[in-house]
Amino acid sequence: MSPLDIKLIRDFGRLWAQGLAIALVMAVGVMTLVLGVGALRALTETRAIYYERYEFADLFANVTRAPNSVVDRIAAISGVAVAEGRIFRSAVLDIDGLEEPASGFVLSLPDRSEALLNRLFLVAGHLPGTTNRSEVVISGAFAEANRLEPGDTLSATIGGNKRTLAITGVVLSPEFIYSVAPGDIIPDDRRFGVIWMRYAAAAASYDMSGAFNAISVKLAAGANEIDVIDRIDAILDPYGGTGAFGRSLQSSHAYLQSEISALTAMNFILPPMFLAIAAFLVNMTLARLIALEREQIGLLKALGYTSGAVAWHYMKLSILIAFAGIIIGWIAGAVLSRGMAAVYAEFFKFPFLFFQDRPDVFAISGAAALLAAVLGSIQAVRATLSLSAAVAMAPPAPPRYRRFILDRWGISKIMPQGLTMALRNMVRTPVRALLTVLGVSLSTALLVAGLFTGDSMDHLIDVTFFQADRQQASLAFATPVDAGGLASVGRLAGVMAVEPTRALAVTYRFGPRSKQSALIGKLETTDLSRVIDVNLEPVRLPEYGVALSEMLAEILGVQVGDTIEVDIRDGRQRTLTLPVSQIIKQFMGLAGYMEITALNRALGEGAVANGADLMFDTRQTSSLYQTVKQTPAIASLTLQRSTLASFRATMGESLGISRLVYVVLAVIIVFGVVYNSMRIQLSERARELASLRVLGFTRGEVSGILFTELGLLTLVAIPLGCVLGYWLAFGMAEGMKSELFRFPVVVFRSTYVSAALVVLAATVGSALVVKRRVDRLDMVEVLKTRD
Helix, strand or coil: CCHHHHHHHHHHHHCHHHHHHHHHHHHHHHHHHHHHHHHHHHHHHHHHHHHHHCCCCCEEEEEEEEECHHHHHHHCCCCEEEEEEECEEEEEEECCCCCCCEEEEEEEECCCCCCCCCCCEEEEECCCCCCCCCEEEEEHHHHHHHCCCCCCEEEEEECCEEEEEEEEEEEECHHHCCCCCCCCCCCCCCCEEEEEEEHHHHHHHHCCCCEEEEEEEEECCCCCHHHHHHHHHHHHHHHCCCCCEEHHHCHHHHHHHHHHHHHHHHHCCHHHHHHHHHHHHHHHHHHHHHHHCHHHHHHHHHCCCCHHHHHHHHHHHHHHHHHHHHHHHHHHHHHHHHHHHHHHHHHCCCCCCCCCCCHHHHHHHHHHHHHHHHHHHHHHHHHHHHCCHHHHHCCCCCCCCCCCHHHHHCHHHHCCHHHHHHHHHHHHCHHHHHHHHHHHHHHHHHHHHHHHHHHHHHHHHHHHHHHHECCCEEEEEEEEECHHHHHHHHCCCCEEEEEEEEEEEEEEEECCEEEEEEEEEECCCCCCECCECCCCCECCCCCCCEEEEHHHHHHHCCCCCCEEEEEECCCCCEEEEEEEEEEECCCECCEEEEEHHHHHHHCCCCCCEEEEEEEECHHHHHHHHHHHHCCCCEEEEEEHHHHHHHHHHHHHHHHHHHHHHHHHHHHHHHHHHHHHHHHHHHHHHHHHHHHHHHCCCCHHHHHHHHHHHHHHHHHHHHHHHHHHHHHHHHHHHHHCCCCCECCCCCCCHHHHHHHHHHHHHHHHHHHHHHHHHHHCCCHHHHCCCCC
16 A cells, blocks of 8 residues: 555545535435436336336227227227227215215226226236126225225215125226326325226116227327327217327326426436535535645655645545445435335335336446546645645745724724634635535525425415315216206205306317317306416406416417417317417416306307306205215215315325425535534634633633634525525426426425524534534644744
């Protein structure tokens, strides 16, 4: 081992605390990269394998009713590999122990064979038999939430008749990885489930013998999805086709893809931030070490070591620190990525998890950390190249002192001595002070950005559940109803107010652009379910024309005043030409809105609705629920309080974990920055501080000089970090934006206060660690004069 390597080991042992602080910051950068990429790959690859093994369809289409022979016509389309028709309807479910009615989908399975597409993964039991038409299998999440097992029964209103169904099995489906009831935004497995029964049983229940109302299609390799969709629509239009669509509009896939996009965005934000901070800490530490070892550098050069050899020696110290951070980051990332992937698999109801620790992600993260260490050390190491042996061995030129600006103004005379000394040192070392402020501000920014998601969700809850959708319940009808049907709803037990709605599946077209979405009809002015813009103002729907959400308008490239075509996909294939009268900024979904009377008039129909929003007397809740369960015309009932409870429970757990993670990461940054900054100050000012002790200053007074400077820098850094945190939150929101969600950039004052308190606490903790070294200063050793 060479003498320089022996010195390297000694330096690393002597600087272990500073090196560990830097290594921890670097480890977090490595860990977040390994964690993010590992979880992302596990999620995408598990999805891909699940889709492939269980033949998840590429295209979907719904019709009013079509003969089974149409399936063969679609299968014959060029580019179609497999086509399979089925029955897909809604049902109201009556679950033991659940007072309110649940809702669900009923899907058919082939009578004599396994499904060709969207095949089921059997968790328990067996598939329904072909002789007993009451046998069904149910979705796993629904079964778990309601403690249902094979052998149990449940009641359901199917095709206008209430039936008792025998559960033969529990299954998972690639079509319902993320199962959400129509109109909901979060899974409620207690109140929504999916039921599969044999085709003969479903056809008899819904009077669909020899016919289907939904079809799934698998594309051949190289097929053009748009062309196939157009040809499917041409075949299904005479049968009331509502428009074929791809996976991107399939609700389960869309929600899963939204989560993958958000995870991808985070992988581009967090790791570079931590590695950049680690780079600047390496620079600070090496620069001070080289300044303190000028004489040793000169002696090494005088003994024949080249400038390159000396520079490489100090570069190796930064690389050694980087390796420590890489090892820690690899271990933590490998463990946490598996845990995070398992959480995703459970949340998204995958039957298995495909996870591999691939060497490339470890190699990339390690290379990124090494690059950060090298870049951080280059500037400091360059100083060793320019030093000649004679200059290096000579004492450094004494610092040039000038009157402080506050001295010239006479203000320093009335200031405490400790504050004056702290301000003078900050002015004389502006680069280090600026870097310390930057590091602490970045930790504050990370905390603000990490905690903002909770504020954003609280704002979404307030807007969605208390300002926009203020109804207690929403009904969906099995078939559209007229004014008489709405009047009947108003006469249900306990109902105090009813507002009609009409939701239609449509395709918006503007020039070459098109988008499948929904057109929603509401009263011009509503009190229960209102359209709210981002300024929290209720939108008055126009008497003529259509109001589009901002995201939909951006996709179509339209502005107010443009005229668009709206293809109504309700089975009768009508097209409306409407002006865009308003563009509304909203946080969730893509939709267009019309005043319901104007919508019905444009369609040449009377007072028609396919849904209703309700307010009811809670004292008659039980009677209302029983009536809904026994009314075949009602396809589903959505309760706002249940949806809100599910939303809070689901998001509360994940937000609690993410907040804890961000707090830990921010504390690591603060400790790394503050500890290294104070250790460098201590090494630079040890002689000065020891002299003060000799002059009669107490340990507390000497420490107070360092702490005062740190306090001033922290007080400057926190407001800056709050501003940076807001813009970081804005960047995160933009990165996570999708057609399903746009996170509002809302940061409450309490979040800024919490971030500031965490940073202050971490700063104080770091300072107390350094204070022990100040208290143990060897005044005799420090005050020795260099020869």
